Amino acid sequence: MDGPVFTWRRFPALLALASSCVTSSVASPTPQESTTNSSFWPQSCCDALRSSLGSKVSLPNSSAYNASISSYWAQQETLIHPACVVSPTSARDVSAALKVLVPRRCKFAVRGGGHGAVAGIANIQDGVTIDLRGLNSITVSSDRKTVAVGGGQKWASVYAKLQPLGLAASGGRNGPVGVGGSTLGGGFGYFSTQVGFACDNVARFEVVLANGDIVTASPTSNANLWKALRGGGANFGIVTQFVLNTFPLGSIWAGDAYFSPEALEAQTQALYSLTANPNFDVNTGLVVNYAFSPSTGPIITNQYVYAQPIINPPTFQAFTSSPGQLMNSTSVTTLAAFSAAQEPISPNGFQQVTFSSLFKNDLQMLRDLWNIYTASTQNVAAVTGIQWSLSLEPVVPAIAAQSSARGGNVLGLSIPQEGLIMVLLTATFSSASDYPTVQTAADQLLANIIQAAKSKGVYAPYVDMNHAGKSQDPIATYGAANQAFLKAVARQYDPTGVFQALMPGGFKV
Numbered sequence: 241m242d243g244p245v246f247t248w249r250r251f252p253a254l255l256a257l258a259s260s261c262v263t264s265s266v267a268s269p270t271p272q273e274s275t276t277n278s279s280f281w282p283q284s285c286c287d288a289l290r291s292s293l294g295s296k297v298s299l300p301n302s303s304a305y306n307a308s309i310s311s312y313w314a315q316q317e318t319l320i321h322p323a324c325v326v327s328p329t330s331a332r333d334v335s336a337a338l339k340v341l342v343p344r345r346c347k348f349a350v351r352g353g354g355h356g357a358v359a360g361i362a363n364i365q366d367g368v369t370i371d372l373r374g375l376n377s378i379t380v381s382s383d384r385k386t387v388a389v390g391g392g393q394k395w396a397s398v399y400a401k402l403q404p405l406g407l408a409a410s411g412g413r414n415g416p417v418g419v420g421g422s423t424l425g426g427g428f429g430y431f432s433t434q435v436g437f438a439c440d441n442v443a444r445f446e447v448v449l450a451n452g453d454i455v456t457a458s459p460t461s462n463a464n465l466w467k468a469l470r471g472g473g474a475n476f477g478i479v480t481q482f483v484l485n486t487f488p489l490g491s492i493w494a495g496d497a498y499f500s501p502e503a504l505e506a507q508t509q510a511l512y513s514l515t516a517n518p519n520f521d522v523n524t525g526l527v528v529n530y531a532f533s534p535s536t537g538p539i540i541t542n543q544y545v546y547a548q549p550i551i552n553p554p555t556f557q558a559f560t561s562s563p564g565q566l567m568n569s570t571s572v573t574t575l576a577a578f579s580a581a582q583e584p585i586s587p588n589g590f591q592q593v594t595f596s597s598l599f600k601n602d603l604q605m606l607r608d609l610w611n612i613y614t615a616s617t618q619n620v621a622a623v624t625g626i627q628w629s630l631s632l633e634p635v636v637p638a639i640a641a642q643s644s645a646r647g648g649n650v651l652g653l654s655i656p657q658e659g660l661i662m663v664l665l666t667a668t669f670s671s672a673s674d675y676p677t678v679q680t681a682a683d684q685l686l687a688n689i690i691q692a693a694k695s696k697g698v699y700a701p702y703v704d705m706n707h708a709g710k711s712q713d714p715i716a717t718y719g720a721a722n723q724a725f726l727k728a729v730a731r732q733y734d735p736t737g738v739f740q741a742l743m744p745g746g747f748k749v
């Protein structure tokens with residue numbers, strides 16, 4: 241089939257992300273709003289850091305500083321200018337940095353892969369940004385059951401290391417996404433139905449605490465910290481190493497297929513039935529996207545991944561046989577190649593607005609969702625460069641079973657037999673001047689989705705941290721017991737609340 245000629249190329253990568261109008265949890269200062277409010281001037285924080293860490297601290301206008309600041313995914317993050325960037329290469333460096341910053345009450349941000357979509361999540365105006373990308377080791381254990389990954393690595397490198405060994409790890413779908421942020425926020429990937437979320441597969445964390453101590457968190461050492469880090473975000477310490485379980489994976493069948501709205505009813509029924517299937521095939525990884533740009537109008541762009549080299553397996557045939565297919569790029573490939581290929585189709589440097597929501601799998605809700613979505617496109621159609629993508633991801637009971645088999649997490653996701661549908665907005669556009677228009681449209685769309693789900697009795701309050709919008713409060717949706725547990729663990733390991741007060745970026749307990 242002929243490939244499309246216009247901007248559809250970018251849509252399949254718009255798999256993720258989100259923002260909303262709910263409660264406030266993330267501290268996400270715009271450059272204008274940001275304040276260091278510390279008892280030391282930012283410059284003296286940087287001077288003290290330089291005394292301790294020398295050339296690992298870079299100042300504005302240096303090449304190291306510029307390389308760090310310009311390499312975030314979201315344009316919003318690149319517009320934030322810290323007083324200095326510290327680039328540790330070991331846990332001891334991270335410890336040394338915190339021993340300088342914390343007693344001086346210097347405000348700081350922690351940057352992993354830099355793929356967060358919220359301004360200020362991993363960068364800080366006039367503060368100190370700790371850029372972890374120098375923590376980039378990847379070591380496979382001798383029994384090949386685990387891989388130890390530095391806290392600043394990206395999934396593409398992990399998959400590339402494991403691929404020749406016939407192995408993989410549960411992680412993000414796009415290669416450039418950071419292991420750090422995505423794992424601490426849960427980590428829903430292609431193979432979650434087979435092996436659980438990324439966070440479920442962390443056998444051991446190496447963590448630098450607020451006081452500079454370097455500790456191990458595992459089922460046998462600081463077990464409550466280990467559990468809290470499985471979805472609790474950056475509230476407890478800086479993770480300098482993730483020891484991840486591996487699983488066997490050879491070649492896969494994967495790719496994208498685009499459909500005109502003619503396919504809608506067939507696609508909707510296929511999504512409902514696949515998600516509700518009591519015999520769900522756990523090799524299945526699926527994302528259905530509703531995608532809009534002014535040049536294409538609304539279309540449907542599916543991403544299929546099957547964990548075996550089987551072309552068009554039965555699990556996807558209700559999708560692949562539906563009318564209105566415009567393009568199909570599926571092939572037998574590898575996870576390493578497929579995830580790396582996502583990088584150019586979801587490029588750095590654009591403004592981003594995101595949100596996350598969830599509802600019970602319901603045919604009428606799915607039918608109404610398309611209408612709610614297409615109506616929302618009118619609010620952004622005039623925005624320069626807009627790509628307005630709503631991703632729908634099946635959340636099936638097999639995932640919960642895998643999570644609990646691996647020691648559980650703090651996400652509090654209860655998955656009914658008929659499954660859930662996770663909904664993620666990714667709005668990508670060119671100019672900061674359009675931000676208010678896009679954010680308002682996103683807020684309205686989220687409110688309409690929630691209202692429709694509530695009116696049908698299918699609303700599920702869970703918000704995925706990795707795709708949450710700046711005003712959403714994911715941890716508040718994990719359930720009262722998990723929230724209380726996370727607060728208690730934060731108090732135990734960080735009694736003065738450094739990772740909330742001095743590190744304002746990220747979603748807080």
Ligand SMILES: Cc1cc2nc3c(=O)[nH]c(=O)nc-3n(C[C@H](O)[C@H](O)[C@H](O)COP(=O)(O)OP(=O)(O)OC[C@H]3O[C@@H](n4cnc5c(N)ncnc54)[C@H](O)[C@@H]3O)c2cc1C
Nearest residue numbers: 352353354355356362391413418420421422427428479746
């Ligand atoms: C194109 C794209 C595709 C995506 N696909 C997926 C997907 O398939 N599945 C999924 O679950 N999510 C996905 N995401 C969302 C992604 O998981 C989140 O944006 C995540 O926060 C990115 O992590 P990062 O380390 O790259 O980001 P950063 O912006 O660097 O960090 C995000 C947060 O994590 C903290 N953090 C990062 N590393 C550490 C560390 N080592 N120790 C302590 N704190 C740390 C930061 O301080 C910050 O608060 C995708 C995002 C994009 C842009």
